[in-house]
Amino acid sequence: MSDHRGFVPISMATLLPSAMLGIDVFVRSAPGLPSAKLFASDEPVCESKLRDYCNAGVTSAFIDVEDRHKYQSYLQRNWHLLLEDSQTPLENRLEIMGDVVRGVIDKQLQGGDIQSLIKASNQVAETAVKLISTNEVALSQLCAVLHHDYGTFTHSANVSFYAVMLAKQLGYDQVEQHEVAVGALLHDVGKMEIDSGIINKPGPLNLQEMNAMKRHPIIGFEKLVHREDVSFGQLMMTYQHHERVDGSGYPCAIPGDLIHPYGRLCAIVDVFEALTSQRPYRKPMEIEKAMDFMTSKRGTDFDADMLDVWVELTNKEEVNYEQ
Amino acid sequence: MNSSPMLVQLPADIRARVQSPSTTLDQCFENRTSNRLNVLLEGNITILSTPTALRDNLELSASRQNSHVVVKDLSRTGVGIYYHEQLFPLEKIQVELQHRRLTAIVVRCRYLGPKCFEVGAKVISVQSNL
Numbered sequence: 001m002s003d004h005r006g007f008v009p010i011s012m013a014t015l016l017p018s019a020m021l022g023i024d025v026f027v028r029s030a031p032g033l034p035s036a037k038l039f040a041s042d043e044p045v046c047e048s049k050l051r052d053y054c055n056a057g058v059t060s061a062f063i064d065v066e067d068r069h070k071y072q073s074y075l076q077r078n079w080h081l082l083l084e085d086s087q088t089p090l091e092n093r094l095e096i097m098g099d100v101v102r103g104v105i106d107k108q109l110q111g112g113d114i115q116s117l118i119k120a121s122n123q124v125a126e127t128a129v130k131l132i133s134t135n136e137v138a139l140s141q142l143c144a145v146l147h148h149d150y151g152t153f154t155h156s157a158n159v160s161f162y163a164v165m166l167a168k169q170l171g172y173d174q175v176e177q178h179e180v181a182v183g184a185l186l187h188d189v190g191k192m193e194i195d196s197g198i199i200n201k202p203g204p205l206n207l208q209e210m211n212a213m214k215r216h217p218i219i220g221f222e223k224l225v226h227r228e229d230v231s232f233g234q235l236m237m238t239y240q241h242h243e244r245v246d247g248s249g250y251p252c253a254i255p256g257d258l259i260h261p262y263g264r265l266c267a268i269v270d271v272f273e274a275l276t277s278q279r280p281y282r283k284p285m286e287i288e289k290a291m292d293f294m295t296s297k298r299g300t301d302f303d304a305d306m307l308d309v310w311v312e313l314t315n316k317e318e319v320n321y322e323q
Numbered sequence: 324m325n326s327s328p329m330l331v332q333l334p335a336d337i338r339a340r341v342q343s344p345s346t347t348l349d350q351c352f353e354n355r356t357s358n359r360l361n362v363l364l365e366g367n368i369t370i371l372s373t374p375t376a377l378r379d380n381l382e383l384s385a386s387r388q389n390s391h392v393v394v395k396d397l398s399r400t401g402v403g404i405y406y407h408e409q410l411f412p413l414e415k416i417q418v419e420l421q422h423r424r425l426t427a428i429v430v431r432c433r434y435l436g437p438k439c440f441e442v443g444a445k446v447i448s449v450q451s452n453l
């Protein structure tokens with residue numbers, strides 16, 4: 001285990017005593033404990049062994065990269081148990097939530113079935129709202145545990161968590177927070193129809209590709225507009241998240257007062273997520289730098305009042321995880 | 324053509340170029356090709372149907388009404404108009420131009436200024452000699 005190539009880290013907090021994972025779980029050495037296979041694929045998670053490693057300060061285990069999908073489905077079977085367990089530190093619960101939501105949204109987006117996507121989005125949004133709304137989560141905490149790789153699924157999941165945080169800070173009630181969380185998960189749904197060569201292009205897009213890409217709010221709108229289970233606000237998050245308050249956005253170039261509040265909210269968290277995540281051609285920006293950049297667009301790209309609230313959030317102190 | 328109000332506020336340069344309804348409309352239709360003909364003619368609009376998720380938004384329905392519009396361009400497959408409100412993709416509209424009635428589906432809408440949106444729609448049928 002000296003070289004972890006071929007292995008991916010998982011959080012020890014996701015291992016439920018007595019659970020059958022069906023995959024080998026490894027650990028690195030800890031003082032007084034051997035470095036080796038912690039649990040074999042054909043045995044359940046042993047509570048006392050798990051406790052020993054946790055007590056020794058081991059927070060991560062490793063699984064074979066090939067077993068990632070099995071681990072994802074284990075998380076998806078057990079996420080309620082893991083997230084509702086108050087013994088699980090908040091930091092770990094946020095991390096689990098990120099993993100689970102990513103997994104669920106990834107699967108649904110790849111399947112291309114909008115009905116299942118909306119259903120799954122509603123389920124995971126409920127969890128996100130419960131976790132973020134009823135705990136004192138600092139933005140930097142959340143940012144630290146989320147994955148920042150380049151992908152529409154990761155992006156949508158992260159945007160959704162940030163959207164709930166901003167909605168909460170703006171004083172939206174839990175029903176509205178849920179609405180915003182689902183809307184954020186769906187905001188880039190139009191990208192399902194854009195050529196994957198354009199979506200995954202490792203570099204800036206040329207004019208033609210850019211024009212194709214710019215159609216995704218309209219495509220997303222058309223996918224959702226006939227549905228009874230999508231609200232007007234959610235629809236506007238899909239349609240208007242690239243509009244800018246000075247009228248320089250797309251697809252309609254409407255000014256701020258015509259952009260739905262959810263659309264303005266989505267624009268802020270969408271750009272924040274894009275700046276702070278990995279892109280094939282650039283490194284993620286630190287929160288502070290991302291905020292400097294966004295503040296320079298206050299009142300031109302972004303709604304001034306909403307951005308001020310977002311800045312407030314980024315300046316909020318982290319709270320003690322152990323509470 | 325009925326006397327519904329003209330609610331769109333056109334930018335001055337466009338307003339100056341709007342032609343009277345007596346202009347050679349027939350010629351426009353007869354010559355309709357896949358090329359777009361810039362016409363700037365007055366017409367009437369009716370919003371025939373609005374998709375579910377938009378319909379319940381009261382703000383939206385209160386400020387919309389049938390009105391005079393300016394038809395900006397025509398082609399065999401499309402019509403462009405200036406309207407005073409934002410229209411959304413997939414809304415079904417009917418545009419009356421003298422004795423012709425075009426039914427079309429909105430495909431795009433762009434803000435040009437207060438009470439002025441440029442709307443592009445795909446023509447699905449044309450009724451003549453009303």
Ligand SMILES: [Fe+2]
Pocket residue numbers: 187188216241242
């Ligand atoms: Fe987008």
